[in-house]
Amino acid sequence: MQLLDLTLPSPEENLALDEALLTAAESGECPSEVLRIWEPFEPLVVIGRASKLHEEVNVETCQSRGIQVLRRASGGASVVTGRGCLMYAVVLSYELHPQLAALDVCHQFVMGRLQSSLAREVPEVNFQGTCDLTLDGRKFSGNSLRCKRTHLIYHGTLLYDFDLTLIPELLRTPPRMPDYRARRPHQSFVTNVPITREIIRQRLLEAWPTHGEMVDWPRELTAQLVAEKYTNPEWTSMR
Incomplete structure (x- = not known):
């Protein structure tokens, strides 16, 4: 597994790069497994592939605040x-x-590694729901995946010093909730994990040992995806 510690200038580029890493691994153009770490410069709302934009997001608030919404x-x-x-994002090979x-095994595999690694700093870190990491029943890490024929990408968030007031301001009550949430509103459901950025980064590297930096990342494919998908309003508002 190679390491790509890279935040690109725009939100569109950063989302496109995750997809490009999976596509390039699938085609054999890049290493079969990659760990990527990045952090946005500004607040950003990211909706899921099948999300209904106006059902999950306070679109008018995002627009008035100048906060981008991307799919x-x-x-x-x-x-x-x-x-x-x-x-973070990990591209994993089915061959390896x-x-x-099996999706349940996949969630256990990735979340189990992250939980075990972060629990070295905060033993109370727990794995709940399908793919959440929590502290005292409050979520600080949400995750998702996309599977292709030979590879998958598993990626997610790790809140450590985030302005949590943005979440109820920008997001509506989600249409689907894990049972452990018990229908709590955002403000009593999310939290920051009390671990510094650098320590979280170290724990990610321990959970996913890498051998060298990825220098030749898929630049052209990333740019193509930005142009064709991530800057296309129809992609974001398609549902």
Whole structure:
């Protein structure tokens, strides 16, 4: 597995790069497994591949605040990210991990590693729902995945110093909730994990050992996806 510690200048580029890494691994143009770490510069709302924009997002508030709303290529519900929220993505190979073809095993595999690594700092870190990491029953990490023929990408958020007031301001009550949430509103459901950015980064590297930096990342494919998809309003508002 190679490491790509890279935040690109725009939100569109950053979302496109995650998709490009999966596509490039699938085509054999890039290493079969990659760990990427990045962090947005500004607040950003990211909706899931099948999300209904106006059902999950306070669109008018985002527009009045000048906060972008973009759609990602993976599933799951909408999230708010920005400074104080470290983002990670792992591209994994079915050839190396054939058991990951079963989604429940896949969630356990990735979340279990992250939980075990972060619990070295905060032992109370728990894995709840389908793919959430929590502290005292409050979520600080939401995750999603996209599967293709030979590879998958599993990526998510890690709130450590984020302005949590943005979440109820920008997101509506989600249409689907895990049982453990018990229908709590955003403000009593989300939290920051008390671990510094650098320590979280170290724990990610321990959870996903890498061998060298990825220098030749898929620049052309990323730019193509930005032009054709991530800057296309029809992609974001398609549902």
